[in-house]
């Protein structure tokens with residue numbers, strides 16, 4: 001089966017009692033034993049549940065891994081993966097990772113003695129220089145949040161493996177529809193299923209997928225031991241959301257491209273970050289490594305924090321909210337919202353200044369999205385650029 005067919009069919013058709021087409025929600029904490037030591041495959045929902053198993057089969061199939069764990073949040077997925085390591089191990093992390101990842105890594109460094117260093121992974125020679133004898137993993141996130149930098153998963157995995165380290169990729173921003181890190185050499189993938197996989201802004205969830213059999217057992221052990229498993233109902237919702245992953249991702253990309261082109265031509269926009277634009281510094285790498293450019297667009301307004309605030313408070317369709325990947329469009333301010341927890345020095349170094357605004361472009365009509373941004377960007381009276389609105393969409 002091809003990916004789009006798997007999204008619809010894997011982990012489905014599980015009900016041999018009544019042949020329900022949809023996977024049932026096994027909303028139970030425990031399972032009756034047939035006899036001492038004999039179950040029908042499940043004993044207690046913390047260690048395993050049929051609805052959760054269905055979702056895990058689906059996500060593992062989409063990523064091409066041997067096993068997956070569906071957990072309570074994206075951060076739970078990252079926590080779980082950190083438990084593959086021990087005190088004194090060194091993790092080399094991309095310098096512009098998700099804010100919550102940086103906060104968690106800081107906690108693990110301070111409380112549990114993991115060594116963490118941050119490096120700009122676009123620069124392979126500084127990656128090479130940052131490797132230590134105790135380096136056990138590379139933490140890769142591409143495209144990055146919120147500036148959509150692209151790093152080379154294949155090259156980074158090669159360097160990691162040459163040095164006995166694992167290549168771990170946070171694939172939240174593109175989903176397996178647009179990027180399959182295992183095919184590029186990664187060993188472990190994490191997801192916030194809260195975002196594109198579920199796609200409807202009604203669940204927080206996470207997943208870890210492993211490529212190697214030797215990690216599969218550790219994954220199951222940790223999910224149970226740490227008590228991280230997602231609830232049956234949440235798993236059912238994510239499984240339902242994934243069925244429309246392919247058409248949603250196509251719409252997200254079409255709209256994001258239209259919005260990015262509109263913003264690029266706007267006089268109140270200083271800079272647009274979208275890997276699908278030919279002007280993006282890693283456009284060629286994105287084309288090679290991804291099968292699409294996704295639905296996230298960031299931009300810098302002309303001016304400073306006041307102008308940014310003006311835009312953020314004036315949109316009518318784009319809701320001022322954190323998160324991303326849902327069918328509805330969102331707008332947010334990384335410096336004070338999604339990346340507020342990030343160490344300010346690191347944030348500055350990563351280029352996340354006060355002017356940066358991040359959009360999660362939804363699947364609404366692109367003309368409405370562009371008109372909304374156009375009126376929000378009209379912060380200096382008399383300089384609106386309505387003329388280009390419909391043209392930008394017509395061209396995509």
Ligand SMILES: *Cc1c(COP(=O)(O)O)cnc(C)c1O
Nearest residue numbers: 073074075098172192194204205
């Ligand atoms: C949202 C997000 C996370 C954290 O996921 P939660 O479900 O909010 O816990 C991790 N990584 C990336 C790239 C994210 O966007």
